[in-house]
């Protein structure tokens with residue numbers, strides 16, 4: 001059934017199956033900003049940070065007296081565990097056969113950030129707990145995941161993009177939940193001061209870390 | 223945040239009133255009202271809608287379920303937090319077990335949501351009954367395997383029995399809302415108990431002493447909840463033993479027989495205590 005180039009294509013049914021490999025609406029492109037090793041490094045940072053986040057949320061459940069927030073933290077705990085699982089499974093596909101090796105913080109500052117974020121324990125510190133997660137860390141996840149999704153190869157790295165999209169959807173939902181919880185808790189000037197001071201202290205460390213994957217989390221370092 | 227979190231520090235709003243197992247055990251009121259049973263309902267003491275105190279008993283039980291779910295949520299969250307990922311030795315747990323604990327935290331959060339709504343539906347307010355913190359106590363062990371045995375197998379095994387009873391209660395009371403919710407929670411609890419059974423087996427595969435210690439702890443917790451014969455195969459126990467669902471969750475026949483035996487002994491013990499108390503009173 002070879003193609004007959006002399007026949008009018010409009011009337012030749014044997015040619016009707018011949019189509020361009022990329023449909024006109026498919027504008028995906030090959031080039032991407034990250035090679036396999038760099039992608040694996042970033043994914044390892046994602047997994048480490050998602051793990052620290054789900055552990056913190058799980059641990060805090062018992063420490064918050066507000067029943068609705070207790071339940072939300074338990075719900076969000078699972079979502080970040082699931083993201084950690086997605087990244088854990090992606091690492092061997094990126095030639096890292098020992099996922100634990102790359103399950104690491106981007107740098108020392110990131111490790112210090114997590115230590116500072118998870119420090120509040122007292123039952124009166126719900127604002128501080130939520131600020132660390134929902135006003136500092138999760139916005140950084142949204143930033144790093146968005147940058148990665150928009151800059152990786154849409155063809156070679158499609159599996160990472162798929163996971164990023166799932167994770168991002170959760171991050172947006174969780175950020176909104178967290179912001180609502182915070183707005184409902186912050187009622188006095190003193191509450192405002194507590195929230196902003198804690199946020200500033202954590203932001204300082206996060207800026208030093210450069211984001212979830214270190215400097216370059218949201219673009220080449222100038 | 224500390225690595226381990228003591229039961230005394232569990233955070234609650236002002237509505238909750240807490241008690242612990244020691245206080246509960248010293249309460250002379252029986253979980254099984256043997257006098258009422260003997261007088262009014264033949265041999266059966268099962269929690270069914272035809273009991274004269276059915277609505278109070280069901281409300282109290284639903285409140286107990288709700289606070290139990292809160293503690294199950296807290297316990298699962300703590301186990302996801304307290305141990306680093308590793309090979310299961312030296313205070314570590316496998317990464318996949320941490321993930322399962324996080325999943326359980328979500329499930330238990332839904333159970334709290336469900337039981338809060340059901341309590342409201344049944345006319346109960348939060349804090350109307352005391353909260354026994356025994357479930358979280360069992361989730362405080364420094365050995366994660368003991369947590370699996372005490373919480374996932376013993377206490378969530380009890381949850382299987384309780385939800386089965388409540389589902390039947392909903393059926394008999396023509397309350398499709400209650401029956402529907404218990405059906406869903408029962409499915410999750412079977413999953414959690416199976417999780418406990420599977421992980422206990424896997425983590426202690428090469429450590430028979432650790433497994434034996436965990437199973438001993440499970441028996442201690444099971445025995446605690448046999449107290450007063452509140453749960454058992456006898457019709458005199460308010461809550462039945464859900465053999466079929468326990469099997470689905472990884473309990474062997476022998477294990478269920480052992481629990482049934484403990485329940486039976488506890489019921490007989492309680493009856494003896496009540497008999498002696500009555501004799502003393504008559505004297």
Ligand SMILES: [Fe+2]
Nearest residue numbers: 291294330333
């Ligand atoms: Fe539950």
Ligand SMILES: [Fe+2]
Nearest residue numbers: 294378411414
């Ligand atoms: Fe459960």
